[in-house]
Amino acid sequence: MSKRGPFIVIEGLDRSGKSTQTALLLARFEASGIPAKLLKFPDRTTAIGQMIDSYLKSTSELDDRAIHLLFSANRWELVSTIEQLLAVGTAVICDRYAFSGIAFSASKGISYEWCRAPDVGLPAPDLSLFLDISPEAAKTRGGYGEERYEKEEMQRRVGEVFRRIGKEIDGGGREDGRWVNIDAGKEKEVVEGEVWALVEPLARGVEGPLRRLWT
Ligand code: 2DT
Numbered sequence: 001m002s003k004r005g006p007f008i009v010i011e012g013l014d015r016s017g018k019s020t021q022t023a024l025l026l027a028r029f030e031a032s033g034i035p036a037k038l039l040k041f042p043d044r045t046t047a048i049g050q051m052i053d054s055y056l057k058s059t060s061e062l063d064d065r066a067i068h069l070l071f072s073a074n075r076w077e078l079v080s081t082i083e084q085l086l087a088v089g090t091a092v093i094c095d096r097y098a099f100s101g102i103a104f105s106a107s108k109g110i111s112y113e114w115c116r117a118p119d120v121g122l123p124a125p126d127l128s129l130f131l132d133i134s135p136e137a138a139k140t141r142g143g144y145g146e147e148r149y150e151k152e153e154m155q156r157r158v159g160e161v162f163r164r165i166g167k168e169i170d171g172g173g174r175e176d177g178r179w180v181n182i183d184a185g186k187e188k189e190v191v192e193g194e195v196w197a198l199v200e201p202l203a204r205g206v207e208g209p210l211r212r213l214w215t
């Protein structure tokens with residue numbers, strides 16, 4: 001059986017270097033001659049994504065559960081794209097995924113189980129890397145931006161939920177892939193090396209079917 005592409009998710013707090021690291025990872029794949037595609041959630045280009053974008057920029061208001069479901073729908077509308085890419089052997093790198101969905105909404109006080117439900121059954125990453133940075137270190141990188149959620153107290157709570165998600169995945173067998181916390185406070189080159197060391201064993205393809213999240 002031919003191998004499918006690996007599905008790699010990079011999660012992290014604001015200012016953790018997610019955009020930088022996902023771009024560097026894509027470049028590593030390209031330099032190795034391995035086809036790869038970088039996706040980003042929320043994907044603000046779709047109709048649903050535009051609603052999310054205006055919510056994040058505070059030009060619209062939405063009920064906490066309604067926006068949560070839009071974030072999830074924004075992933076479901078990309079599922080066939082992800083599946084098709086993986087099937088032809090292309091690596092898919094995602095900048096944020098369902099774990100951000102849970103972490104941010106649960107931080108607003110919605111129950112963890114309610115937050116997880118709409119994402120049950122999504123393609124499961126083969127590897128999830130969490131770029132962890134303290135709010136203090138984030139501050140030294142120029143602080144947070146203007147968007148909703150980019151506040152120290154929110155980021156602190158979000159980090160706690162991310163760590164809970166990671167523990168559950170590590171303790172929950174293989175269905176949800178593997179979760180690794182990375183200290184994103186280090187130099188960008190160091191973080192990049194750690195990321196590639198974890199991704200490289202999967203880079204040329206994965207045996208076996210794509211798993212489903214939390215099933
Ligand atoms: P970026 O700064 O990465 O564009 O993210 N978010 C993201 C959620 O609340 N739920 C989700 O499901 C996802 C994917 C995190 C924009 C903000 O959107 C938040 C930060």
Ligand code: MG
Pocket residue numbers: 014147
């Ligand atoms: Mg942001």
